[in-house]
Amino acid sequence: xxxxxxxxxxxxxxxxxxxxxxxxxxxxxxxxxxxxxxxxxxxxxxxxxxxxxxxxxxxxxxxxxxxxxxxxxxxxxxxxxxxxxxxxxxxxxxxxxxxxxxxxxxxxxxxxxxxxxxxxxxxxxxxxxxxxxxxxxxxxxxxxxxxxxxxxxxxxxxxxxxxxxxxxxxxxxxxxxxxxxxxxxxxxxxxxxxxxxxxxxxxxxxxxxxxxxxxxxxxxxxxxxxxxxxxxxxxxxxxxxxxxxxxxxxxxxxxxxxxxxxxxxxxxxxxxxxxxxxxxxxxxxxxxxxxxxxxxxxxxxxxxxxxxxxxxxxxxxxxxxxxxxxxxxxxxxxxxxxxxxxxxxxxxxxxxxxxxxxxxxxxxxxxxxxxxxxxxxxxxxxxxxxxxxxxxxxxxxxxxxxxxxxxxxxxxxxxxxxxxxxxxxxxxxxxxxxxxxxxxxxxxxxxxxxxxxxxxxxxxxxxxxxxxxxxxxxxxxxxxxxxxxxxxxxxxxxxxxxxxxxxxxxxxxxxxxxxxxxxxxxxxxxxxxxxxxxxxxxxxxxxxxxxxxxxxxxxxxxxxxxxxxxxxxxxxxxxxxxxxxxxxxxxxxxxxxxxxxxxxxxxxxxxxxxxxxxxxxxxxxxxxxxxxxxxxxxxxxxxx
Numbered sequence: 001x002x003x004x005x006x007x008x009x010x011x012x013x014x015x016x017x018x019x020x021x022x023x024x025x026x027x028x029x030x031x032x033x034x035x036x037x038x039x040x041x042x043x044x045x046x047x048x049x050x051x052x053x054x055x056x057x058x059x060x061x062x063x064x065x066x067x068x069x070x071x072x073x074x075x076x077x078x079x080x081x082x083x084x085x086x087x088x089x090x091x092x093x094x095x096x097x098x099x100x101x102x103x104x105x106x107x108x109x110x111x112x113x114x115x116x117x118x119x120x121x122x123x124x125x126x127x128x129x130x131x132x133x134x135x136x137x138x139x140x141x142x143x144x145x146x147x148x149x150x151x152x153x154x155x156x157x158x159x160x161x162x163x164x165x166x167x168x169x170x171x172x173x174x175x176x177x178x179x180x181x182x183x184x185x186x187x188x189x190x191x192x193x194x195x196x197x198x199x200x201x202x203x204x205x206x207x208x209x210x211x212x213x214x215x216x217x218x219x220x221x222x223x224x225x226x227x228x229x230x231x232x233x234x235x236x237x238x239x240x241x242x243x244x245x246x247x248x249x250x251x252x253x254x255x256x257x258x259x260x261x262x263x264x265x266x267x268x269x270x271x272x273x274x275x276x277x278x279x280x281x282x283x284x285x286x287x288x289x290x291x292x293x294x295x296x297x298x299x300x301x302x303x304x305x306x307x308x309x310x311x312x313x314x315x316x317x318x319x320x321x322x323x324x325x326x327x328x329x330x331x332x333x334x335x336x337x338x339x340x341x342x343x344x345x346x347x348x349x350x351x352x353x354x355x356x357x358x359x360x361x362x363x364x365x366x367x368x369x370x371x372x373x374x375x376x377x378x379x380x381x382x383x384x385x386x387x388x389x390x391x392x393x394x395x396x397x398x399x400x401x402x403x404x405x406x407x408x409x410x411x412x413x414x415x416x417x418x419x420x421x422x423x424x425x426x427x428x429x430x431x432x433x434x435x436x437x438x439x440x441x442x443x444x445x446x447x448x449x450x451x452x453x454x455x456x457x458x459x460x461x462x463x464x465x466x467x468x469x470x471x472x473x474x475x476x477x478x479x480x481x482x483x484x485x486x487x488x489x490x491x492x493x494x495x496x497x498x499x500x501x502x503x504x505x506x507x508x509x510x511x512x513x514x515x516x517x518x519x520x521x522x523x524x525x526x527x528x529x530x531x532x533x534x535x536x537x538x539x540x541x542x543x544x545x546x547x548x549x550x551x552x553x554x555x556x557x558x559x560x561x562x563x564x565x566x567x568x569x570x571x572x573x574x575x576x577x578x579x580x581x582x583x584x585x586x587x588x589x590x591x592x593x594x595x596x597x598x599x600x601x602x603x604x605x606x607x608x609x610x611x612x613x614x615x616x617x618x619x620x621x622x623x624x625x626x627x628x629x630x631x632x633x634x635x636x637x638x639x640x
Contacts, residue, residue: 030056290317
């Protein structure tokens with residue numbers, strides 16, 4: 001616990017100057033959400049999708065990440081001390097992003113810079129015995145010309161699996177405006193994780209679910225704990241040049257490194273609750289990426305029409321190490337019984353190293369015709385090269401040079417109704433093999449993807465917006481084969497209908513609700529040969545969510561909150577012999593805004609999974625993890 005991260009966090013908590021300007025007490029993700037497709041502000045998240053899952057796929061895995069609208073290749077997660085919010089852009093909302101990609105784009109925004117000094121502190125308790133302290137500050141260094149944003153946090157985490165950890169984070173960023181129309185934003189953040197035990201994954205020996213187990217109980221050995229750090233640093237520059245020219249550029253370094261890590265599995269689990277406990281201990285691993293983008297744009301008007309031409313260049317250089325894990329078999333036993341065995345002697349094997357270099361150049365055209373609609377066209381040429389250095393085999397490499405296209409069209413039927421359609425083709429990463437596979441942690445090859453979508457947006461009134469869309473996303477499908485090797489098995493198609501309704505339905509009542517009806521299907525030789533079922537593992541066909549806030553007029557400052565989430569059953573095994581039940585959960589809470597010693601304050605409390613529903617979540621082929629039981633958490637936010 002004496003890491004420099006903790007010392008830096010506590011130092012920042014003590015030295016950030018006091019101020020008097022509201023900041024985090026005003027955060028309200030329900031009231032500010034543009035649609036129900038996924039929004040995050042501070043510690044709150046609403047919507048159908050998240051950065052890890054959009055239309056059944058992961059934009060993070062695919063590499064469709066932006067920060068302040070600029071492309072970044074990001075192996076390390078952003079800490080909340082650095083970023084203030086994230087938004088999932090799909091359908092019509094993705095049309096304002098150059099080169100939209102299949103499965104959408106996730107855009108992160110850095111914490112706001114205030115012209116007035118402001119410091120916000122958050123103290124939180126729960127779920128379970130978790131505690132946290134967060135401090136974020138923004139203050140002018142040289143008036144509005146140079147503003148600093150700093151943050152620090154420390155949290156003792158406690159989650160549904162009964163595993164705990166200590167996480168510290170620090171960040172610093174500046175918004176420098178040396179002249180009119182020019183902004184430079186350097187930033188740095190680091191998050192350090194200590195003593196995080198791995199969650200248990202239960203792998204059954206057939207097409208059946210494990211017996212129900214007690215949640216919030218860690219049964220693995222105490223010595224199996226992860227330690228690592230994630231670092232992000234970079235610089236973004238924006239400049240308005242002469243004659244309607246604009247330059248935007250960014251250069252970033254993102255690194256995720258672990259000094260030790262483990263996975264924890266109960267394999268060959270029986271209906272009676274017996275199984276073999278197996279741990280995989282990984283040697284130190286590191287993934288580091290340099291990435292960036294530079295683009296120049298020129299806009300010009302033609303009556304009611306605005307035309308913009310963009311030229312863009314993107315690049316990344318990612319290096320990763322993986323493999324060499326030691327397998328530790330702790331023997332047969334009851335899956336509910338803790339493992340008291342001491343740490344055995346084990347040795348690591350040789351690791352695999354891979355290097356990915358990718359360059360992409362592109363041109364795009366946008367046209368906006370007031371009262372009529374908009375058009376966007378883009379073309380990119382990308383050069384993808386991957387080199388793999390594995391133990392005891394010759395160095396191998398792959399290269400993919402591809403042309404990528406995108407086009408979107410939106411037409412304003414009336415002042416309140418717009419229809420849209422779009423097409424995009426992408427080249428994406430496909431992640432790594434899961435822990436339950438024989439080739440766990442192995443990096444998978446890049447893939448070609450396509451997406452077609454269309455829909456209608458209806459602004460019912462200035463406060464209420466509705467979106468109805470359809471989509472068809474196609475990608476190569478990776479899954480576990482009959483040897484439990486995670487490999488390409490065919491093509492997966494996700495066709496679906498998505499709906500979003502957001503806004504203030506009546507005074508004081510804000511709503512974010514949406515639903516997805518999905519038809520996921522697999523095709524290819526393994527499917528036709530009966531080696532793989534026609535439905536992908538873990539993908540529900542129905543999903544719905546609702547989040548609502550109601551400000552009580554009779555009690556100024558008090559807002560009641562609620563959330564409902566539902567998903568249909570999920571295919572749980574490769575041959576589609578088992579499907580998990582549909583699950584719905586309910587959350588209830590309250591927010592109370594008041595003044596504390598003259599400073600704006602916000603007290604929040606929430607109960608999640610109110611009815612304490614038990615669910616086996618599908619991790620991969622015949623592999624499961626438990627959901628979170630009923631939990632309570634509360635926090636106090638103060639803006640000084």
